[in-house]
Amino acid sequence: xxxxxxxxxxxxxxxxxxxxxxxxxxxxxxxxxxxxxxxxxxxxxxxxxxxxxxxxxxxxxxxxxxxxxxxxxxxxxxxxxxxxxxxxxxxxxxxxxxxxxxxxxxxxxxxxxxxxxxxxxxxxxxxxxxxxxxxxxxxxxxxxxxxxxxxxxxxxxxxxxxxxxxxxxxxxxxxxxxxxxxxxxxxxxxxxxxxxxxxxxxxxxxxxxxxxxxxxxxx
Amino acid sequence: xxxxxxxxxxxxxxxxxxxxxxxxxxxxxxxxxxxxxxxxxxxxxxxxxxxxxxxxxxxxxxxxxxxxxxxxxxxxxxxxxxxxxxxxxxxxxxxxxxxxxxxxxxxxxxxxxxxxxxxxxxxxxxxxxxxxxxxxxxxxxxxxxxxxxxxxxxxxxxxxxxxxxxxxxxxxxxxxxxxxxxxxxxxxxxxxxxxxxxxxxxxxxxxxxxxxxxxxxxx
DNA sequence: TAAAGACCTGAATCATGATTCACTTCTTGC
DNA sequence: GCAAGAAGTGAATCATGATTCAGGTCTTTA
Numbered sequence: 001x002x003x004x005x006x007x008x009x010x011x012x013x014x015x016x017x018x019x020x021x022x023x024x025x026x027x028x029x030x031x032x033x034x035x036x037x038x039x040x041x042x043x044x045x046x047x048x049x050x051x052x053x054x055x056x057x058x059x060x061x062x063x064x065x066x067x068x069x070x071x072x073x074x075x076x077x078x079x080x081x082x083x084x085x086x087x088x089x090x091x092x093x094x095x096x097x098x099x100x101x102x103x104x105x106x107x108x109x110x111x112x113x114x115x116x117x118x119x120x121x122x123x124x125x126x127x128x129x130x131x132x133x134x135x136x137x138x139x140x141x142x143x144x145x146x147x148x149x150x151x152x153x154x155x156x157x158x159x160x161x162x163x164x165x166x167x168x169x170x171x172x173x174x175x176x177x178x179x180x181x182x183x184x185x186x187x188x189x190x191x192x193x194x195x196x197x198x199x200x201x202x203x204x205x206x207x208x209x210x211x212x213x214x215x216x217x218x219x
Numbered sequence: 220x221x222x223x224x225x226x227x228x229x230x231x232x233x234x235x236x237x238x239x240x241x242x243x244x245x246x247x248x249x250x251x252x253x254x255x256x257x258x259x260x261x262x263x264x265x266x267x268x269x270x271x272x273x274x275x276x277x278x279x280x281x282x283x284x285x286x287x288x289x290x291x292x293x294x295x296x297x298x299x300x301x302x303x304x305x306x307x308x309x310x311x312x313x314x315x316x317x318x319x320x321x322x323x324x325x326x327x328x329x330x331x332x333x334x335x336x337x338x339x340x341x342x343x344x345x346x347x348x349x350x351x352x353x354x355x356x357x358x359x360x361x362x363x364x365x366x367x368x369x370x371x372x373x374x375x376x377x378x379x380x381x382x383x384x385x386x387x388x389x390x391x392x393x394x395x396x397x398x399x400x401x402x403x404x405x406x407x408x409x410x411x412x413x414x415x416x417x418x419x420x421x422x423x424x425x426x427x428x429x430x431x432x433x434x435x436x437x438x
Numbered sequence: 439t440a441a442a443g444a445c446c447t448g449a450a451t452c453a454t455g456a457t458t459c460a461c462t463t464c465t466t467g468c
Numbered sequence: 469g470c471a472a473g474a475a476g477t478g479a480a481t482c483a484t485g486a487t488t489c490a491g492g493t494c495t496t497t498a
Contacts (some may be wrong), residue, residue: 227465228466257456258454278455278456
């Protein structure tokens with residue numbers, strides 16, 4: 001005498017949920033997190049605002065998933081490039097850094113949102129996971145390199161984090177300007193940036209001689 | 220027949236304004252920007268909320284000044300260290316990086332707020348100025364080094380930005396955890412971090428041989 | 439087809455915290 | 469001491485945008 005969930009309704013539910021996630025992602029990629037109110041997302045998904053809450057317990061929960069998904073996509077690409085067999089440590093780092101930068105510059109608004117735009121604390125947590133993911137990928141490459149004797153021993157997690165930070169910072173400059181002005185980046189400038197970044201990353205990794213820097217700060 | 224501003228009242232006005240700025244700075248340094256509502260700042264300064272608006276046109280204006288001031292203080296110290304005469308390029312970079320890190324670790328909540336905590340867009344703009352300041356200091360050192368033939372030519376602004384990003388990222392990990400748990404950082408860990416960071420920065424700068432990395436990413 | 443239950447709708451409600459403003463209190467110049 | 473005007477007060481107001489919910493719609497099973 002009643003209603004019960006069937007494959008059909010279940011599929012519909014999943015599709016509706018997906019629709020909402022994609023709408024939210026689209027909104028963020030197009031105009032940034034700042035523009036992604038529940039109202040805007042609902043309108044874009046073609047549902048009422050209340051419907052969003054049938055699928056997600058809160059705005060934070062929705063955008064945590066959005067960030068997780070977008071970030072994972074990026075991280076997968078970088079991981080794939082950095083994990084290819086038969087490459088030197090430097091080549092692996094260079095490959096990872098290059099796709100990271102290339103993809104960020106190709107999708108500046110999304111990249112800015114994922115990397116640096118002010119967001120809800122709950123979403124910020126997701127962002128930290130994502131950054132840690134990159135760090136771990138680079139750290140693993142460094143560890144391989146050290147084990148293979150290709151590079152000298154270093155504090156892998158720290159150096160890996162430094163690389164991630166370097167990439168993010170260099171890209172966020174252009175990105176935040178780009179986000180403000182909505183202008184496409186100059187392709188020459190982009191290529192120059194990518195080249196500089198890759199060289200920086202490789203240089204930071206490869207150096208062989210012992211640095212003899214005297215520690216100089218007062219306090 | 221009237222009132223006119225005198226040195227005495229002017230001084231009082233300036234003092235009141237200063238009181239508010241210091242209260243706001245104290246609040247940020249103690250519990251982060253997230254805790255710094257106008258009400259909290261006013262209470263800390265010992266004035267009514269309305270008084271804050273007699274001295275600042277908006278919350279954003281107040282905190283823009285707070286950030287400007289705190290940032291400038293940090294930047295001055297780094298600049299001083301990085302600009303000392305008679306040091307090699309590597310020593311200057313190392314000195315700047317070391318104070319940056321040391322001061323951030325000594326005041327983690329403030330550092331997190333200045334570097335990475337989500338803030339008002341108007342305040343975010345101030346933050347970008349600040350980061351650009353660091354970048355420019357490092358870039359100037361690099362240019363000196365190149366001119367003197369101490370290091371090979373590089374894209375100075377980009378490499379300098381990468382250094383700033385590396386420092387910030389490595390520090391924000393510990394800082395955001397520290398901000399969450401309010402625990403003081405382990406001093407051993409802090410020293411290790413500083414050492415790793417300084418070595419990273421120097422290595423990224425000093426390397427002499429031409430890197431021969433093949434560019435490998437697909438897209 | 440009808441009852442039962444899940445889903446959808448979107449206007450109304452809430453929460454938060456910045457901002458205002460009518461009123462009080464202080465300073466000044468005469 | 470007093471009128472004029474500046475500064476301070478803090479409760480009330482506003483703005484924004486997330487969240488709720490009473491009522492309508494769609495599906496399913498009998």
